[in-house]
Amino acid sequence: xxxxxxxxxxxxxxxxxxxxxxxxxxxxxxxxxxxxxxxxxxxxxxxxxxxxxxxxxxxxxxxxxxxxxxxxxxxxxxxxxxxxxxxxxxxxxxxxxxxxxxxxxxxxxxxxxxxxxxxxxxxxxxxxxxxxxxxxxxxxxxxxxxxxxxxxxxxxxxxxxxxxxxxxxxxxxxxxxxxxxxxxxxxxxxxxxxxxxxxxxxxxxxxxxxxxxxxxxxxxxxxxxxxxxxxxxxxxxxxxxxxxxxxx
Ligand code: KIV
Numbered sequence: 306x307x308x309x310x311x312x313x314x315x316x317x318x319x320x321x322x323x324x325x326x327x328x329x330x331x332x333x334x335x336x337x338x339x340x341x342x343x344x345x346x347x348x349x350x351x352x353x354x355x356x357x358x359x360x361x362x363x364x365x366x367x368x369x370x371x372x373x374x375x376x377x378x379x380x381x382x383x384x385x386x387x388x389x390x391x392x393x394x395x396x397x398x399x400x401x402x403x404x405x406x407x408x409x410x411x412x413x414x415x416x417x418x419x420x421x422x423x424x425x426x427x428x429x430x431x432x433x434x435x436x437x438x439x440x441x442x443x444x445x446x447x448x449x450x451x452x453x454x455x456x457x458x459x460x461x462x463x464x465x466x467x468x469x470x471x472x473x474x475x476x477x478x479x480x481x482x483x484x485x486x487x488x489x490x491x492x493x494x495x496x497x498x499x500x501x502x503x504x505x506x507x508x509x510x511x512x513x514x515x516x517x518x519x520x521x522x523x524x525x526x527x528x529x530x531x532x533x534x535x536x537x538x539x540x541x542x543x544x545x546x547x548x549x550x551x552x553x
Contacts, residue, residue, distance in 0.1 A: 306412060307342055307383045309433045309474035315342075315507070316496045322508025324385070324498055325516060328354050328371045332513060333378025343383045345415065345510055346372045348390070348443070353514040360442050361390040365402055368392075369409065376410030385435050385475075386411035390443045396426035403432045415477065417441040419464055428472040436468035436495075439502065440480035448525070450501070452481040462489055469493040477510060478502035480527065501527030 307315075315322055324343040327333040328350040336344050350371055351363040372386045386406035393399035393416045403414045413433035416423065418441050427434050438461055439451045452458040462485065465476055475496040478486050483503025490497040490506050499506030514520050515528040518535055 306381050309413065312342070312383070312496045313474060313494065322496060322498065324508055324510035326350075326353075326510070326513045327375050327379070328513075330374045330378035333375040333382075333384075336513070337379035337382045341382065342508070343385055343510075344375060344379055345385045346375045346387060346411070347415075347512065348387045349512050351389075353512060353520065364389050365392050365405070369405060372406050372411055373409045380410070383412040384410065385413050385415050388414055388416040393420050393423050395420075396422045399423045400426055400430055400432070403427055404430075407432065413474070417443050419467060424468060424471045424473060434468075434471075434473045435475040435477060435498075436465075436473040437477040437479065438464050438468070438481075439478045442479075448480070450480050450482065452485045458482070458485050461485060462492070465489040465493055465497075469495045478506055480525075501525065 312322060322342045324345055325336055325341050326345045326347040326349060327336045328346060333344060348360040348363060348368065351357040351360045355363065355367070357363065368387065368389050375384055388399065388402060392402040399420070406414055413435050415435040415437055417437045424434055424436070440448065452461045461481060468476055473495050475498060476493065477498045477500060478489060480501035483505065486497065486499050486502035487505035496508060497506040498508045498510050500510045511528060515524050516531050518530040518533040521535055524530060
């Protein structure tokens with residue numbers, strides 16, 4: 306399993322890092338078999354697995370079930386557990402919740418933004434932290450690209466330097482201009498993982514349901530569908546139905 310130090314070594318060697326979300330045992334096994342560097346149990350499971358509109362609609366109870374399943378399915382892969390909305394609302398709450406993920410086998414936790422005093426406290430307790438900047442789905446008013454204005458770009462850049470100085474080993478940069486992703490990647494020691502952050506970040510993350518075409522929703526502009534599992538699955542189920550009807 307890659308440690309935060311291994312991932313930072315890859316950055317310094319210019320080796321790209323692959324991360325994909327997975328939420329359950331079967332797909333975690335698939336991601337590990339494919340050899341992905343990191344699996345993110347993202348709170349995007351609120352949308353992909355549970356059909357909610359917003360990631361704000363799930364909490365620790367749901368996340369713990371999915372993180373445990375992924376840890377069982379991919380015991381040799383670095384698993385990042387996403388802190389759901391308000392689970393990091395203050396330093397002690399964040400630590401208690403992060404510890405529950407780590408006890409299940411997660412290698413690190415991810416949190417959105419820079420909640421007051423939280424990253425400092427988690428790092429003082431040796432919890433490996435992946436930051437998340439740019440578009441922050443838990444609190445965003447819309448899903449437009451962030452960092453387009455000079456002011457917004459500076460704020461994201463400053464936040465990236467700040468979380469780097471606090472000892473985050475990694476930072477997800479979501480839906481920001483490519484040049485900003487490039488600049489931040491050059492400026493920080495932590496590994497930058499883009500999702501709509503251009504091609505110059507140290508690595509990339511995609512939501513598995515987007516990458517594998519597991520749903521019929523419109524993809525975000527930065528996502529690529531590598532296979533059409535919705536079509537494959539529907540076809541397989543139709544074949545099964547036909548065989549049942551034909552009494553085979
Ligand atoms: O929850 C999630 O899947 C994420 C990714 C979009 C980075 O945070």
